[in-house]
Amino acid sequence: MDKNVNSFDALYAEAGSHRSVIAWDELLAFVRRFPHIAAFNAALLAQQNAGAIFVETERAWQDKHDRLLNDDAEVLVVLHPFAPVRFVYDVADTHGPPVPDAAMNPFTAAGAPTWDGHRLVMDxxxxxxxxxxxxxxxxxxTVMLARVLFELALIYAGHRGARPDLGVAASDADLDGRQARFEAECITWLIAGRIGLKMAATGSLKGYLKHGELMPPVSRDRVLHSVNAIEKLFGGALRLGETVREDVPSLFPLSGQLSAP
Incomplete structure (x- = not known):
């Protein structure tokens, strides 16, 4: 695992000394609410402004939502491909026409996954x-997709061994099995929430979130980077959420199918 002193693992290791960090359960809930940005960036936002609701760049606020920044708008920093960082702003720091709920909560009214969607995922x-x-x-x-996501979580977290073709290093050989499962549960639950699936937490994660049980050891970096990598396979969380709900029209009308010999 990355020993970068600027990693989330290092940040949480220093918690209680001179840094204040958001609790892991609160961070998970926060990241689930931001499917339009990468999970790692959502976690960065949570550390900067845990009350953020929906963020865009200044230009996107103007072009997409016809909203302007307030004079005292707080700048938030996220990572951006091919550039060091990108500056974004929360909706609370802007003014203008209301933002459509479909933009802030894209899967609120979405249906359940379909078998066509499952086949597209497997393809x-x-x-x-x-x-x-x-x-x-x-x-x-939904049950099938949950299992697929859990298996992908184990693979991308390195708990199934190294996959150089995927850029995945094997997790430590002496890693406790309970930690491996907990990390996979976190990854699965994060992705499920980000694509709008009604999927309950399971195992140790359920015990931690629902019953206040002690949290097993966890690499926060491994969880967040695995979520990023899995969603990237499908073009991001928003595209994955659309894919799993695809309903491919039949080539033949229903009446023709019923009358076929």
Whole structure:
């Protein structure tokens, strides 16, 4: 695991000394609410402004929402490909027409995953050289997707061993099995929430979130980077959320199917 002193793991290791950090359960909930930006960037936002609701760049606020920055708007910093950082601003630091709920909560009115969506997901994974074995027998696409996400979590966290073709290093050989499972549960629950799935936390994560049980050891960096990598396979969380709900029209009308010999 990355020993970068500026990592989230280092940040939390120093908590209680001279730094104040957001609790892990609160960070998970925050990241789930920001599917339009990468999970790692959402975590960066949480450390800067835990009350943020919806962020955009200054130009995006103007061009997409016809809103302007307040004079005292607080600048927030996120990472950006091919540039060191990008500056964004929370909706509370802007003024103008109301922001549509569909923009801030894109999956509020979305339906459940479909079997067509599941097939599209599996097609993407096959093209990426990813094979998911041991999938359950179920009539629920949501249950199937949950298992696929959990297996991807184990792979991208390195708990299934090194995958150089995916840029994944193996996790430490002496890593406790409970930690590996907890990290996979966190990754699965984060992605599920970011794509609007009604999927309950399970295992140790459920015990931690619902019953106040002690949290197992966890690499926060590994969790966040794994979420980023899995969502990137599908073009980001928003695109993944659309993909799992795809309903491919039949090539034949229903009446024709019913009358076929």
């Amino acid at each position: 993407v994974l096959r093209r990426k050289g990813l094979s998911i074995a041991g999938l359950p027998t179920t009539q629920s696409p």
